[in-house]
Amino acid sequence: MNASTAELWHLVRPERRIWWRLFLALLTGVLAAGSAVALLATSAWLITAAAAQPPVLLLLVPIVAVRAFGVGRGVFRYAERLVGHDAAYRVLGETRARITGRLEKLAPPGGLSSRRKGDLLARLVLDVDAVLDLWLRVLLPIAAAAVTATATVALLAVLLPEAGAAVALAVLVACTAVPWLMAQTAARAERKIAGSRGEVAAAATEALLTAGDVVAFNAVDDILSSFDASDAKLANSERRSAWSAGLGSALLILCVGGASVAGLVLGSTADITGAVFAVLVLTPLALADVLGGIPAAAQLAIRVRASLGRVQELLDSPEPVTEPAKPLPLPDGRDLEVKLLRVGYGADDVLDGLSLDMPAGSRVVITGPSGSGKSTLAAVLLRFLEPRAGEVRMDGVDLAELDGDQVRSVVGLLTQESHVFDTSIRENLLLAKPGASDLKLWKALYRARLGVFVEKLPDGLDTMVGEHGARLSGGERQRLALARLLLADRDVLVLDEPTEHLDEETGRALLADLFAAAGDRTVVLLTHRPELVPDHVPRQLVRLT
Amino acid sequence: MKPLDPRLLRRARAARVFLAASVVIGVGTGLLIIAQAVLLARGVAGVVLHGEPIVSVAWALGAVVVARALLMWAQEVVAQRAAAAVKSTLRRQVLEHSLKLGPVWLSGERSSALTTLLTRGLDDLDPYFARYLPQLVLAATVPAGVIAWMATGDLIAAGTVAITLPLIPIFMVLIGWATQAHSRRRRRALSVLAHHFADVVAGLPTLKLFGRAKAQEAAVRRVTDKHRSASMSSLRLAFLSSFALELLASISVALVAVGVGLRLVEGRLGLETALMVLILAPEAYLPLRQVGMHFHASADGVAASEEVFRVLETPLPASGDRTDVPDLRTTALQLYDVTVRYPGRDEPALDGFDLDVRPGEVIALTGPSGVGKSTVLAVLLGFVQPERGVVVAGGSAADEFEPTVWRRQFAWVPQRPGLRMGTVADNVRLGRPDASDDAVRLALIGAGAGELGLDKPVGEQGQLLSGGQQRRVALARALITDAPVLLLDEPTAGLDADAEAAVVAGLRAGGRTVLMVAHRPALIAAADRTVEVGTRELVNA
Numbered sequence A: 001m002n003a004s005t006a007e008l009w010h011l012v013r014p015e016r017r018i019w020w021r022l023f024l025a026l027l028t029g030v031l032a033a034g035s036a037v038a039l040l041a042t043s044a045w046l047i048t049a050a051a052a053q054p055p056v057l058l059l060l061v062p063i064v065a066v067r068a069f070g071v072g073r074g075v076f077r078y079a080e081r082l083v084g085h086d087a088a089y090r091v092l093g094e095t096r097a098r099i100t101g102r103l104e105k106l107a108p109p110g111g112l113s114s115r116r117k118g119d120l121l122a123r124l125v126l127d128v129d130a131v132l133d134l135w136l137r138v139l140l141p142i143a144a145a146a147v148t149a150t151a152t153v154a155l156l157a158v159l160l161p162e163a164g165a166a167v168a169l170a171v172l173v174a175c176t177a178v179p180w181l182m183a184q185t186a187a188r189a190e191r192k193i194a195g196s197r198g199e200v201a202a203a204a205t206e207a208l209l210t211a212g213d214v215v216a217f218n219a220v221d222d223i224l225s226s227f228d229a230s231d232a233k234l235a236n237s238e239r240r241s242a243w244s245a246g247l248g249s250a251l252l253i254l255c256v257g258g259a260s261v262a263g264l265v266l267g268s269t270a271d272i273t274g275a276v277f278a279v280l281v282l283t284p285l286a287l288a289d290v291l292g293g294i295p296a297a298a299q300l301a302i303r304v305r306a307s308l309g310r311v312q313e314l315l316d317s318p319e320p321v322t323e324p325a326k327p328l329p330l331p332d333g334r335d336l337e338v339k340l341l342r343v344g345y346g347a348d349d350v351l352d353g354l355s356l357d358m359p360a361g362s363r364v365v366i367t368g369p370s371g372s373g374k375s376t377l378a379a380v381l382l383r384f385l386e387p388r389a390g391e392v393r394m395d396g397v398d399l400a401e402l403d404g405d406q407v408r409s410v411v412g413l414l415t416q417e418s419h420v421f422d423t424s425i426r427e428n429l430l431l432a433k434p435g436a437s438d439l440k441l442w443k444a445l446y447r448a449r450l451g452v453f454v455e456k457l458p459d460g461l462d463t464m465v466g467e468h469g470a471r472l473s474g475g476e477r478q479r480l481a482l483a484r485l486l487l488a489d490r491d492v493l494v495l496d497e498p499t500e501h502l503d504e505e506t507g508r509a510l511l512a513d514l515f516a517a518a519g520d521r522t523v524v525l526l527t528h529r530p531e532l533v534p535d536h537v538p539r540q541l542v543r544l545t
Numbered sequence B: 001m002k003p004l005d006p007r008l009l010r011r012a013r014a015a016r017v018f019l020a021a022s023v024v025i026g027v028g029t030g031l032l033i034i035a036q037a038v039l040l041a042r043g044v045a046g047v048v049l050h051g052e053p054i055v056s057v058a059w060a061l062g063a064v065v066v067a068r069a070l071l072m073w074a075q076e077v078v079a080q081r082a083a084a085a086v087k088s089t090l091r092r093q094v095l096e097h098s099l100k101l102g103p104v105w106l107s108g109e110r111s112s113a114l115t116t117l118l119t120r121g122l123d124d125l126d127p128y129f130a131r132y133l134p135q136l137v138l139a140a141t142v143p144a145g146v147i148a149w150m151a152t153g154d155l156i157a158a159g160t161v162a163i164t165l166p167l168i169p170i171f172m173v174l175i176g177w178a179t180q181a182h183s184r185r186r187r188r189a190l191s192v193l194a195h196h197f198a199d200v201v202a203g204l205p206t207l208k209l210f211g212r213a214k215a216q217e218a219a220v221r222r223v224t225d226k227h228r229s230a231s232m233s234s235l236r237l238a239f240l241s242s243f244a245l246e247l248l249a250s251i252s253v254a255l256v257a258v259g260v261g262l263r264l265v266e267g268r269l270g271l272e273t274a275l276m277v278l279i280l281a282p283e284a285y286l287p288l289r290q291v292g293m294h295f296h297a298s299a300d301g302v303a304a305s306e307e308v309f310r311v312l313e314t315p316l317p318a319s320g321d322r323t324d325v326p327d328l329r330t331t332a333l334q335l336y337d338v339t340v341r342y343p344g345r346d347e348p349a350l351d352g353f354d355l356d357v358r359p360g361e362v363i364a365l366t367g368p369s370g371v372g373k374s375t376v377l378a379v380l381l382g383f384v385q386p387e388r389g390v391v392v393a394g395g396s397a398a399d400e401f402e403p404t405v406w407r408r409q410f411a412w413v414p415q416r417p418g419l420r421m422g423t424v425a426d427n428v429r430l431g432r433p434d435a436s437d438d439a440v441r442l443a444l445i446g447a448g449a450g451e452l453g454l455d456k457p458v459g460e461q462g463q464l465l466s467g468g469q470q471r472r473v474a475l476a477r478a479l480i481t482d483a484p485v486l487l488l489d490e491p492t493a494g495l496d497a498d499a500e501a502a503v504v505a506g507l508r509a510g511g512r513t514v515l516m517v518a519h520r521p522a523l524i525a526a527a528d529r530t531v532e533v534g535t536r537e538l539v540n541a
Helices: A004-013 A018-049 A054-108 A113-126 A132-157 A161-209 A211-216 A220-244 A247-269 A273-291 A294-315 A374-381 A403-408 A425-430 A440-449 A453-454 A474-488 A504-518 B004-009 B011-051 B056-100 B109-119 B120-154 B154-177 B182-207 B218-239 B242-264 B271-293 B293-311 B375-379 B403-407 B424-428 B438-444 B467-479 B497-509 B521-525
Strands: A337-346 A346-360 A363-367 A390-395 A411-414 A492-496 A522-526 A540-543 B332-339 B350-357 B362-366 B388-391 B410-413 B485-489 B511-519 B529-530
Touching: A004 A054, A004 A294, A004 B109, A018 A054, A018 A132, A018 A273, A018 B011, A018 B242, A018 B271, A054 A113, A054 A132, A054 A294, A054 B182, A054 B218, A054 B242, A113 A132, A113 B182, A132 A161, A132 A247, A132 A273, A132 A294, A161 A211, A161 A220, A161 A273, A161 A294, A161 A363, A161 B056, A161 B109, A211 A540, A211 B056, A211 B375, A220 B056, A220 B154, A220 B332, A247 A273, A247 A294, A247 B056, A273 B011, A273 B271, A337 A374, A337 A440, A337 B521, A346 A363, A346 A390, A363 A374, A374 A492, A403 A411, A403 B182, A411 A474, A411 B410, A425 A440, A425 A474, A425 B438, A440 A453, A492 A504, A522 B467, A540 B403, B004 B011, B004 B056, B004 B293, B004 B424, B011 B056, B011 B120, B011 B271, B056 B120, B056 B293, B109 B120, B109 B293, B120 B154, B120 B271, B120 B293, B154 B242, B218 B242, B242 B271, B271 B293, B332 B375, B350 B375, B350 B388, B362 B375, B362 B521, B375 B485, B375 B511, B410 B467, B424 B438, B424 B467, B438 B467, B438 B497, B467 B485, B467 B497, B497 B521
Parallel strands: A363 A522, A363 A540, A411 A492, A492 A522, B362 B511, B362 B529, B410 B485, B485 B511
Antiparallel strands: A337 A346, A337 A390, B332 B350, B332 B388
16 A cells, blocks of 8 residues: 555545535534434433423423434435435546546556456456445545534533533544554454465465366365465464454443443532433433444445555556657658667566568568567557657657657557457447448448448347457457458558467458458558468568567 | 345354354343443432432443443454354355366356455455344344333333334335335446446557547546436435334334323333433334444345355266276277257357267367367366267266266366466476476477476466467476376467477377367378368258
């Protein structure tokens, strides 16, 4: 957890126009909790006063008050939940939008394998939801409890200053020492179990991911016994840290009970009426209800902080590309020239001293084993990654002098795992060219050899493709991505292992279609299977090592 | 939704012990609550009516408060320990059962969902044990005791509580029932929102490619706004059930207080009894309200345990128990009319496949992707049970044999090998745990990976090795076994021509039976014969 509280606040801060809604949520929360306290206080007063058997008329006001507070608590609580949820969802939406804006600058995150990247993003999406918990279950309830408790203390202090002081002490401990204690014990427990928790997670992940290998080689028992060892360690440290779990809740009970006893002792000798005395003794009991949520909120706060910390950490990653302050206009020519390029992730250089000439309309096939820098080169050509030395020039203009979006308006990319959005085929295509006519869409589909397939679908262009295009086969997904790329009509096509997950025959057919459809565009094909390129295509072959 | 899953108690002993301890603590807490009310009432009434000294009552009251705090602490400690034990039991059971269900069952989304369940998912049981279950026990014990004690002092007040208390769950159920469709709609709206956000985040590189990424910030805001207003209208209804709970609880307390006050005025009730009743009345409703408040904890915990039981209650495929598996070095292997259909798919993954494998043969399985080549290997390994057809060895069907004994006849190189964290040698030794260093080195050379050091570290999921290296390590792992039959799924994908030639030579040298899925010409050329999968015409429909 490296992010500071100020940074996290910056991440989740509500917009100015949401503030009054949050305030309204707090106000209704205070009224709800206040009604609970007032209900018990007026009841205590009513009953003790009634014991003196005064005329019933004199009791009418407290009777009405008791009933009103009884109804008020329910009504205000309902209002609080509605207003609070509305406000919290607004903050969540705002935070999500803000994060999207920041991630846009970071995408695509470099240096991570695509699997890890998927996990990271899935985690991010869940972590951002902590904003809801932060407002609904941490900040608003704690604030409402604190305000209500302070008001209660003030009331009691008016009735009997000593009693007010005693209750103030109890409230102070409940609002500060209890959360602090919970945070301390939780952090201590977490420190103790974090290691073994990670071990168990790693062991379980590995066992499941290698399940086939493990079963095929009859190693299930070995794997389970090694899992047992780390699991037992985790369970043991969780058990050992259990003793500190309930300290906060126990302390809270002591505070509230202590306040009541103090009211009893102090009030018994004071010069006050019986009814006031009863109020002094019984009102602290209602505080149990008000302050009761604090331990849970404090506990949740730790998890919320961790979640938001992870989000912040991801957002703090350095931007892979610095956009020029004053980008040059896009040049007319499309000749690309790579000069002594050095580029890499982290401490390692993936490419060093690469020079390449790619005139407009040429066909360049770049091959080499995995890890030789093919995808890295693609990232540089798309201006997703900044060269460490050397440059890439388009018609003589260094790409670093151009805005990334400018570069990508003429350079397109097809990767081995093109993202297909969970919407219709039409929407997925329109992404590349908003407002394109159906005719254009069909044309692109036919050129990508997906036209017949889509035509046969009952819903045609409106067919939903499922999450990550799950309802399409790998080949169909690639062809949809290709159609999208063709529709976007870029002058330079960078193709990064477009045949990776396809079998030989399908891959060959895709490449043949691709080169045919490319026309007079430049095609840069990065592949470790150059033999799939149709023989009739004239090309320049480059080997990376 | 069941508040407490009996399967949880059946599966985990720790859960039963915990429940018993919680009942004891719950009864103790109930008694202390009553004692506290009695002492407070006596103290206040004594001072107000007679000006009695307060010291002894105050001491007793202090003792009660301390005892309540101790019980609270004990409850949480017991809950934590129980949660730790239950989670450990379930983790182990889920992992074992899912490994037994096999890799085909585990494939795709399921494996990552299970990983989540085993790591973070089960932690949802912590609040379930720490907050929800104890409150459930208190809700079952405290109100009854409190009402009974109130009845000894004031029958009318006790009656008021006794009548209104059961109304709460009844109203909650009725309202919950009536708003079910709405809360479903709300959940859907919320998950649509989260899903949209996830989709945008995952697709940002693609959006950026088409110059559409900068528009996404506004798009996320717009979609969120739209769905928020939809979900708020559902929330208005969904919150009604908790509204009913809060309102009934506080109105009832008000009713009791006013009723008691009026009876006091009429002189039909003493002050001490009246105060006792007033203090106890909210306590009767408190556990029920707390249960409602911890609904989240319960929903998450129940969802986690349901996920667990969905896995544990998936029946294991039937398997034989014969251990006299014929030696495939000398015995032929036949597949007759094997048809496999994966759950949820209409089309069979493999349809009426026949194959005759003679000992020592090298066979290449070819055909376009998706035709079921890998499925042939999965059937032989027993990862998937054919819907129709049979695998025969030496006159017996394969499924008569004990699966682990049967699998000793095979060594497998999957399309995407799962390597384990450790060293290259550790991974090769999965094939033969007692292999010497020399044997490991020999296997690596045979797999065309002679350049890899035995102690070269392998990271999580094979990281630190390139894709080609991983495949060759997996090949060495298969070569080091003494299994008579090698099942290889594209063993040379991702290798360059030289490495491929080395691998092919290594395969031929062993003299073992080889059944391999092959796309690449060099590999196909190395086979004795080629079998095209998926071309058989279906004559008898």
